[in-house]
Amino acid sequence: MHFTFTDEQQLLADTVQRFVREHYSFEDRREILSSPEGWSRAIWQELAGLGLTAINVPEEHGGLGAGPVETMLVMNAFGAGLLLEPYLSAAVLAPSLIAQLGDSDVAAELLPQIAAGELIAIVAHQEPQTRGKLNSIATRAEKNGDGYVLQGKKNVVAHAPAANEFLVTARTSGKATDTAGVRVFRVPTDASGLKITAYRTLDGTRAADLELDRVRLPTSSLVGADSDGFAAIEAAHHVAVSALCAEAVGIMKAVNATTVEYTKNRKQFGQPISRFQVLQHRMVDMFIQAEQATSMSYLAAIKCQDADPSARRRALSAAKCVIGQAGRFIAQQAVQLHGGMGMTDELMVSHYFKRLTAIDLTWGDADFHLQQFAESLRT
Amino acid sequence: MDLNFTADELAFREEVRAFLREHLPQELSDRVKNGLAVRVEDYRWWQKVLFERGWGAPTWPKEFGGTGWDPVRLHIFEEELALAGAPKPVPFGLRMVGPVIIAFGNAEQQKRFLPRILNAEDWWCQGYSEPGAGSDLASLKTRAERHGDYYIVNGQKTWNTMGQHANWIFCLVRTDPNAPKPQQGISFLLIDMKTPGITVRPIVTLDGAHEVNEVWFENVKVPVENRIGEENKGWTYAKFLLGHERTSIAGIGSSKRELGRLKAIAQNETKNGRPLIEDPFFAARIAQVEIDLMALEITALRALSAESKNRAPGPEASILKIKGTEIQQALSELLMYAVGSYALPFERSSADENDFASVAGPDYAAPLAGTYCNMRKVTIYGGSNEIQRNIIAQMVLGL
Numbered sequence: 001m002h003f004t005f006t007d008e009q010q011l012l013a014d015t016v017q018r019f020v021r022e023h024y025s026f027e028d029r030r031e032i033l034s035s036p037e038g039w040s041r042a043i044w045q046e047l048a049g050l051g052l053t054a055i056n057v058p059e060e061h062g063g064l065g066a067g068p069v070e071t072m073l074v075m076n077a078f079g080a081g082l083l084l085e086p087y088l089s090a091a092v093l094a095p096s097l098i099a100q101l102g103d104s105d106v107a108a109e110l111l112p113q114i115a116a117g118e119l120i121a122i123v124a125h126q127e128p129q130t131r132g133k134l135n136s137i138a139t140r141a142e143k144n145g146d147g148y149v150l151q152g153k154k155n156v157v158a159h160a161p162a163a164n165e166f167l168v169t170a171r172t173s174g175k176a177t178d179t180a181g182v183r184v185f186r187v188p189t190d191a192s193g194l195k196i197t198a199y200r201t202l203d204g205t206r207a208a209d210l211e212l213d214r215v216r217l218p219t220s221s222l223v224g225a226d227s228d229g230f231a232a233i234e235a236a237h238h239v240a241v242s243a244l245c246a247e248a249v250g251i252m253k254a255v256n257a258t259t260v261e262y263t264k265n266r267k268q269f270g271q272p273i274s275r276f277q278v279l280q281h282r283m284v285d286m287f288i289q290a291e292q293a294t295s296m297s298y299l300a301a302i303k304c305q306d307a308d309p310s311a312r313r314r315a316l317s318a319a320k321c322v323i324g325q326a327g328r329f330i331a332q333q334a335v336q337l338h339g340g341m342g343m344t345d346e347l348m349v350s351h352y353f354k355r356l357t358a359i360d361l362t363w364g365d366a367d368f369h370l371q372q373f374a375e376s377l378r379t
Numbered sequence: 380m381d382l383n384f385t386a387d388e389l390a391f392r393e394e395v396r397a398f399l400r401e402h403l404p405q406e407l408s409d410r411v412k413n414g415l416a417v418r419v420e421d422y423r424w425w426q427k428v429l430f431e432r433g434w435g436a437p438t439w440p441k442e443f444g445g446t447g448w449d450p451v452r453l454h455i456f457e458e459e460l461a462l463a464g465a466p467k468p469v470p471f472g473l474r475m476v477g478p479v480i481i482a483f484g485n486a487e488q489q490k491r492f493l494p495r496i497l498n499a500e501d502w503w504c505q506g507y508s509e510p511g512a513g514s515d516l517a518s519l520k521t522r523a524e525r526h527g528d529y530y531i532v533n534g535q536k537t538w539n540t541m542g543q544h545a546n547w548i549f550c551l552v553r554t555d556p557n558a559p560k561p562q563q564g565i566s567f568l569l570i571d572m573k574t575p576g577i578t579v580r581p582i583v584t585l586d587g588a589h590e591v592n593e594v595w596f597e598n599v600k601v602p603v604e605n606r607i608g609e610e611n612k613g614w615t616y617a618k619f620l621l622g623h624e625r626t627s628i629a630g631i632g633s634s635k636r637e638l639g640r641l642k643a644i645a646q647n648e649t650k651n652g653r654p655l656i657e658d659p660f661f662a663a664r665i666a667q668v669e670i671d672l673m674a675l676e677i678t679a680l681r682a683l684s685a686e687s688k689n690r691a692p693g694p695e696a697s698i699l700k701i702k703g704t705e706i707q708q709a710l711s712e713l714l715m716y717a718v719g720s721y722a723l724p725f726e727r728s729s730a731d732e733n734d735f736a737s738v739a740g741p742d743y744a745a746p747l748a749g750t751y752c753n754m755r756k757v758t759i760y761g762g763s764n765e766i767q768r769n770i771i772a773q774m775v776l777g778l
Contacts (some may be wrong), residue, residue, distance in 0.1 A: 097554045128740065131650055155739065156720040176652075197736040201723040202748045209739040268515035278765060284777055333707075335585075335755045339513050339763065340538045343584045343591075343756055350585035354752065361715075361722055 010212055013073040015050060020081035026348055032084055038206040039084040048117025056095045061111035068239060068301040072246035075077055079250020082355055085205060086159035093240040094121040097167060100186060100232035101224030122163035124154040124210050125233060129314040132364025134234050135179045141170035150215040159210035163189055179230040186221045203358040238312050241363055242304035245297040245323045248359045252290040252326060255334045255352040259283060262338055279337060284332055289326035296322040316375050317369040324366025327356040392455050399463040402428050409751030414746045416733035417466045419544050425466045426499035435497040436473055443481050444497045450683035461632025472496035472503040475620050476549040483608040504542035506550030506594060509535060516767050517561040517614060523552035532599040532715060539592045542579050546572050567613035569605040586752040588733055615759050617650060621762060628761045629703030631676050637710040638669055644717045644743055655717060668709045675702045679707050694774035697767035704757040704764060711754040718744040
């Protein structure tokens with residue numbers, strides 16, 4: 001066992017950290033946040049140029065075939081800079097899902113474009129009743145002549161407005177929570193019967209609800225006809241949850257650093273407020289929680305591609321639970337220790353606060369994963 | 380000992396309820412109950428309605444137009460208003476500067492200012508905090524120099540709530556920079572917001588709202604007659620005001636209302652095909668807050684009872700502030716988590732910048748994340764909860 005990174009991994013981490021420092025200042029980010037699209041295509045091209053969009057694409061399809069540890073190092077840096085680009089959706093979740101589905105034609109068509117940063121494919125899986133439970137899918141795909149008809153609703157799909165195409169999950173058979181029968185379909189963004197309602201979310205990310213009303217698709221739109229659709233969906237989400245945990249850790253470390261710095265500079269009662277023991281202990285607790293979260297993010301990265309699904313579920317739920325709890329505590333205390341300044345839009349701390357809150361609300365919150373973990377004790 | 384209300388007190392509660400049924404419009408109470416922004420004109424209108432009923436200033440003595448109620452009646456009144464979804468009284472006139480003017484103002488000032496607070500003609504705001512003076516309020520630097528019958532005020536105040544609507548501001552200013560202790564050189568001034576040299580600049584908060592401001596003073600001329608009490612004794616009046624602020628922050632009535640809303644939403648939301656409120660885990664979270672709130676209510680009633688026996692509200696009021704705000708935050712957190720992924724859509728209304736637009740998911744979900752963000756302020760303002768703990772440590776425990 002060891003916790004050191006290879007030279008290549010360390011170089012990757014240094015490169016991405018430097019990129020974020022140089023291209024994603026608070027002012028840069030503010031400009032991107034208020035732009036019509038809410039993310040920067042220029043930055044996206046730079047990320048592609050650095051090879052970052054190729055990390056989760058296998059080598060045979062023009063990718064780097066790197067793994068969750070590399071993704072973790074990238075996401076740590078993206079967390080610190082609160083990047084708004086659709087990296088998690090389009091460069092982690094989508095290529096992981098396509099690779100998992102094992103459809104060689106689709107993989108050969110899409111993955112090289114994803115690796116090159118030319119295609120933004122967005123996975124639309126979550127539904128209003130899903131609440132973290134990946135198998136809770138009500139959208140139906142009925143076989144109809146030489147194709148399928150999709151009917152259902154997907155909600156709060158992150159980065160959906162940026163999509164060049166959607167990968168929509170729907171069931172061809174089974175009840176609303178069966179794992180069997182869940183499939184993945186390629187859906188064009190201009191498909192007839194597809195209604196996209198776009199909006200901003202709490203953290204400034206652009207998202208959308210997708211309503212599919214008798215959306216007709218050719219048979220060829222079904223991806224991975226011979227594979228277990230749900231297993232692929234779950235495996236891809238595990239990789240993405242690991243990446244999300246890493247982003248949260250990046251934020252926690254950055255927000256803890258700004259809080260320590262702020263309390264050293266803020267003077268009240270004739271001294272820096274960092275001298276007050278009650279605040280010192282609070283920051284120690286924030287530090288401890290961030291360290292525990294880091295440990296669980298490592299665990300998530302190592303376990304998210306484990307061959308045993310139940311081992312993966314346990315590890316990922318444990319990680320997401322700790323990250324959610326730590327993120328909530330750190331976010332709340334960081335604002336508290338900044339006092340009124342923590343409430344303003346003018347400092348990074350409130351933006352970190354909102355992103356950590358949004359992360360906990362994504363793919364099951366801390367309580368959901370605590371319950372999932374508890375349920376695994378029974379078996 | 381008796382934890383029940385007397386027959387008189389229960390009859391009073393009925394009287395308040397009947398009044399609310401008759402006078403509080405459904406549209407307004409729906410806004411309050413759903414966590415939407417209350418419009419400025421509605422705050423004013425509602426204050427006038429209460430004033431006409433003789434209930435304009437529940438905490439003031441009768442001779443100044445108050446009700447003269449004992450603390451138990453006051454508690455019942457505030458709870459019923461909050462439960463019914465009445466707009467929360469804007470505290471700056473009624474709960475802050477009003478009591479200061481009553482206790483320390485001269486007859487002229489009482490005659491001039493109090494009636495205009497009662498009937499909502501004046502909207503007051505607070506000039507206390509400064510960028511360098513928050514928890515350490517006494518280190519404030521806004522300077523007032525005496526020139527004959529006037530003070531000339533220069534400096535900057537911050538975290539000024541709703542000052543963009545105000546026509547008067549009460550300010551702590553430094554009149555003696557050479558006093559041996561910072562608390563000794565402070566005076567309490569009432570300043571007309573229309574005086575030349577005052578600039579109000581918005582501060583946008585993390586929820587995207589414009590609720591607070593910076594207020595700048597540049598050679599602002601303030602008549603000496605607008606000073607409360609003695610020169611350089613302002614700290615005494617300031618502390619008196621802060622005590623009043625602390626007890627009004629507990630918000631038991633509004634927390635009860637929010638608890639009811641949480642239960643209704645948890646009944647409506649589903650998890651694994653069942654109402655969320657039937658999920659043992661989430662139900663336990665609601666139960667925990669409800670139990671904390673029950674304890675706080677009895678603690679508050681004990682404090683009120685001590686007060687009605689003419690023992691002044693002591694530093695125990697800090698308990699109410701700490702627990703009250705913790706409960707408010709816990710409720711806003713559970714409300715947000717209750718709606719799951721639909722807590723995330725976050726769009727301001729195009730019609731009113733202080734409203735959220737319901738773009739996706741149930742209407743009740745739209746403002747919940749914003750409220751959760753906004754509620755971070757309650758453990759910071761009115762003396763942060765860390766400062767409240769210092770007060771208990773020093774004044775109650777003698778540490």
